[in-house]
Amino acid sequence: MASYESEDRQGAGRRKLARYAVPVAVVGVAAATIGLVPALADSGDPDLPKITAQELIEKIAKSDTERLSGTIKIHTDLGLPSLGGVASGLTGGNGGSGDKGSASADPREKLTELATGTHTLRVAADGENRQKLSILDDASEYSVIHNGADVWAYDSGSDQAYHAKTEQTAGDDRAKKQSPDVPATPKQLTDEILKASADTTSFTVDGTAQVAGRDAYRLQIKPKQSGSTVGAITVSVDAKTGTPLKFTLTPAGGGAAVVDAGFTKVDFAKPSASTFDFKPSQGTKVTEADDLPRRDHPGRTGRAPSAADLDxxxxxxxxxxxxxxxxxxxxxxxxxxxxxxxxxxxxxxxxxxxxxxxxxxxxxxxxxxxxxxxxxxxxxxxxxxxxxxxxxxxxxxxxxxxxx
Incomplete structure (x- = not known):
């Protein structure tokens, strides 16, 4: 699934952060983010052709999956209390889903909720210009939709929407793309880890598995260095397409996974074009990205600090x-x-x-x-x-x- 990338100063900040943040990019400021999957159908280890760790890494790198849809279960256990209210207190936010008085449906505020607890996501992608991610709650749904030149976010609990243009006019010194960059699929998480692994990491193939009804290889990633709090990362890779289907990070101190993300359902067919359609209904409060305050003073604008603030x-x-x-x-x-x-x-x-x-x-x-x-x-x-x-x-x- 293609990620939303910024081409402005925030993009440069993220590249600057990559050297230290990638091993924990899965949690980010927020963080990163992804879920426990006890409901995954596991019908035993499939019998697949032997493959080396290097071949499996190359298979992931060559994966050109641009079209898919499915459901992801997410659980993140950093040992923190729920950040629903705490995050607002720390960042100066004004509430969340269900709060008509909240500032906007800005994804950069809403997606911090993925830093703790269990969540269900519905994802869809059709190339670089169409993606959709929805967070499903018991009584509401929050969606981020990228369709061509537009990025929309909609919170059904508060009936608020956020809108940004992905293309800005030439010479505009503001962001050319304004969209969330929180890793939210096993593919995005795996790419971030592989970018920073280099010679400090051990790679092995740890057998096979079946994830969301598909045969997969298990790639195990472990730090070679002492002093890291990361114990191991296990990525289940689709045997046919090379697409990561499940991502699990366990801490060096033992216990349950800190981050565990995986598809419970996945389909590699082209999603319907209507999946990416969005038009706010009458009465919906719409906030334009250009109308929100700049983040020159993190914590004072009602916004969380970004990579661009870390000069x-x-x-x-x-x-x-x-x-x-x-x-x-x-x-x-x-x-x-x-x-x-x-x-x-x-x-x-x-x-x-x-x-x-x-x-x-x-x-x-x-x-x-x-x-x-x-x-x-x-x-x-x-x-x-x-x-x-x-x-x-x-x-x-x-x-x-x-x-x-």
């Missing part, structure tokens, strides 16, 4: 143990509060409790600060307002901060 980014190390170093946006008082393990004053109580529950005081050559931990990603905030983040252990994070 001071420095990368320490390489491979799975790379750590990002950057300056914390915001005032010094807020940085000092976070470094002391306390949420800034004025933050909603739910968000304050969320941050305080994660904090762990540490010190080293860099000074002192607080490490905020999940099952996969650790973030160190120092008293002088620097941030160190990566899919590494606390000790590896402190070591990187000392080196930085």
């Amino acid at each position: 001071g980014l420095n990368v320490i190390g390489e491979g799975w143990t790379t750590v990002a170093e950057l300056k914390l946006p915001g005032d010094a008082a807020g940085a000092a509060g976070l470094a002391s393990g306390n949420a800034p004053s004025g933050m909603p109580a739910e968000a304050q409790g969320f941050l305080n529950s994660l904090g762990d005081k540490v010190s080293g050559k860099f000074g002192s600060g607080t490490v905020y931990s999940t099952r996969l990603v650790n973030v160190l905030i120092t008293e002088d307002g620097k941030v160190y983040a990566g899919a590494v252990t606390k000790s590896a994070l402190v070591k990187a901060a000392d080196a930085g």
Whole structure:
């Protein structure tokens, strides 16, 4: 499935982030994102021709699947509470589905919900210019539709829509494409991991499986380096098309998968053209992307920070143990509060409790600060307002901060 890509400053920021973020791109700021699939039909391991890990990787790289439709189950377990309300508190948002007073149906706010819990997605793609992703809830549906020059997002719970043009006029210094870039299919997740693997990774073929009624090979990906919080990634690859059908990331500390994404149904036939049609009904509140505030001051515009906001980014190390170093946006008082393990004053109580529950005081050559931990990603905030983040252990994070 083709991903929505930005060609502006955000695109450059994402490329800058790739060196450290790819091993955890599956969680992103949000994150990345994908689901537990206990309902997948598993009728035993199919008997397939032998294949080497290199041949399987080449099969994925050569996969030219541009047309498909299906249902994906998503479960993400970072050890965090539900981010439905917390995310709004952290980013300054104004509510979510079902909230008529929320700012818009902007995908960059809604898709943060994929960072925790279990979700069902319906996806469809017909080449580079037509894609659709829908998040299905019990009583509502949220969809992002890319059809030619238009990107629409619609939240049925709040009856709000978001609209952006993918093509801007020549010379326009704003984004030429305004669309979400959260990895939301096994294919997108696998591509991100393979881009950054290089010599720091071990690849093996771990047998076969059947996913969504299709025969598949299992590619197992493991870091060679110590200090990473990633234990292993297993990708089930369609034996016929080379399309990744399931993606599972397990932590080095053991336990349930942190990210587990897979198709429960998949069809490689061309979707109906009507799948990508959208027209807001009378009474729907429509927000144009050009009317939303710029993200010059993350956290103050009601928007989550983006890669383009990370101008001071420095990368320490390489491979799975790379750590990002950057300056914390915001005032010094807020940085000092976070470094002391306390949420800034004025933050909603739910968000304050969320941050305080994660904090762990540490010190080293860099000074002192607080490490905020999940099952996969650790973030160190120092008293002088620097941030160190990566899919590494606390000790590896402190070591990187000392080196930085």
